[in-house]
Amino acid sequence: MRLPFTKMQGLGNDFVVLDGVRQTLALDRAQLRRLGDRHFGIGCDQILLVEPPTRPDADFRYRIFNADGSEVEQCGNGARCFARFVREQGLSDQAEIRVETARGLIVPRIEADGQVTVDMGLPDFTPAALPFIADTDLPLHPIEAAGERFEIGVVSMGNPHAVLLVDSLTSAPVERLGPALQAHPRFPRQVNVGFMQIHHRGRIGLRVYERGAGETLACGTGACAAVVSGIRRGLLDWQVTVETRGGELSVRWAGPGQPVAMTGPAVTVFHGVIELD
Numbered sequence: 001m002r003l004p005f006t007k008m009q010g011l012g013n014d015f016v017v018l019d020g021v022r023q024t025l026a027l028d029r030a031q032l033r034r035l036g037d038r039h040f041g042i043g044c045d046q047i048l049l050v051e052p053p054t055r056p057d058a059d060f061r062y063r064i065f066n067a068d069g070s071e072v073e074q075c076g077n078g079a080r081c082f083a084r085f086v087r088e089q090g091l092s093d094q095a096e097i098r099v100e101t102a103r104g105l106i107v108p109r110i111e112a113d114g115q116v117t118v119d120m121g122l123p124d125f126t127p128a129a130l131p132f133i134a135d136t137d138l139p140l141h142p143i144e145a146a147g148e149r150f151e152i153g154v155v156s157m158g159n160p161h162a163v164l165l166v167d168s169l170t171s172a173p174v175e176r177l178g179p180a181l182q183a184h185p186r187f188p189r190q191v192n193v194g195f196m197q198i199h200h201r202g203r204i205g206l207r208v209y210e211r212g213a214g215e216t217l218a219c220g221t222g223a224c225a226a227v228v229s230g231i232r233r234g235l236l237d238w239q240v241t242v243e244t245r246g247g248e249l250s251v252r253w254a255g256p257g258q259p260v261a262m263t264g265p266a267v268t269v270f271h272g273v274i275e276l277d
């Protein structure tokens with residue numbers, strides 16, 4: 001089958017975006033993995049599928065698949081690219097769109113300067129929301145992995161995140177600890193692992209070893225999770241600039257009961273057609 005696609009990126013986190021509005025798409029796991037494969041396919045961190053909504057208060061449905069073919073609940077950098085895609089494809093002329101995800105509505109808005117702001121909804125710290133096996137909700141949970149003991153913050157942004165504080169991102173044990181924590185038995189559906197270095201109360205550095213994709217240049221939901229975890233621990237102010245390997249993101253959270261707002265770029269790289277068997 002000849003499948004048109006658009007290649008996009010948000011801070012170097014890259015996506016294959018598919019129009020499931022003008023055509024009905026039903027891709028199996030092998031086909032999704034082919035799209036994500038950087039040698040035998042197109043190559044990306046995630047595949048984003050744009051579909052008509054299934055609920056009356058949404059304009060579109062947003063489905064996200066990691067490069068390994070697993071379907072997941074949320075993708076922050078992808079949400080900004082989603083908004084740019086539907087605008088550029090003429091699927092919507094609204095500045096603000098209501099997007100149905102597996103975990104509720106998010107609302108991206110294209111700003112006058114071309115950046116995209118997304119209301120990412122409310123963070124959820126309860127272990128059951130991730131899921132994470134723990135007795136109760138704590139700002140920090142002790143955990144053992146790769147033969148060492150750590151303390152992690154756990155946050156669901158729809159998808160699960162574990163956040164570790166490190167003194168330096170350059171020496172952070174991402175390659176060793178990322179895989180060990182991602183697949184830790186206390187995370188039955190695995191987890192995205194964020195390594196956060198605090199520069200000051202308004203600026204952090206972040207590296208994320210993503211579930212289903214490995215380390216990416218940026219992770220939008222990971223940035224939201226790291227900031228709200230830091231705010232909850234009294235280490236950060238309500239507005240934080242997040243330095244990722246792919247560039248900077250702004251994250252704002254006014255506290256419990258409030259949604260998280262994220263602002264950053266969304267770039268269309270090229271359009272193409274892949275021969276998919």
Ligand SMILES: N[C@H](CCC[C@H](N)C(=O)O)C(=O)O
Pocket residue numbers: 013045046064066072073074075076077078159160192210211212213216218219220221222
């Ligand atoms: N790997 C994530 C999905 C993509 C999230 C990330 N690319 C973002 O920008 O939020 C997961 O398995 O939950």
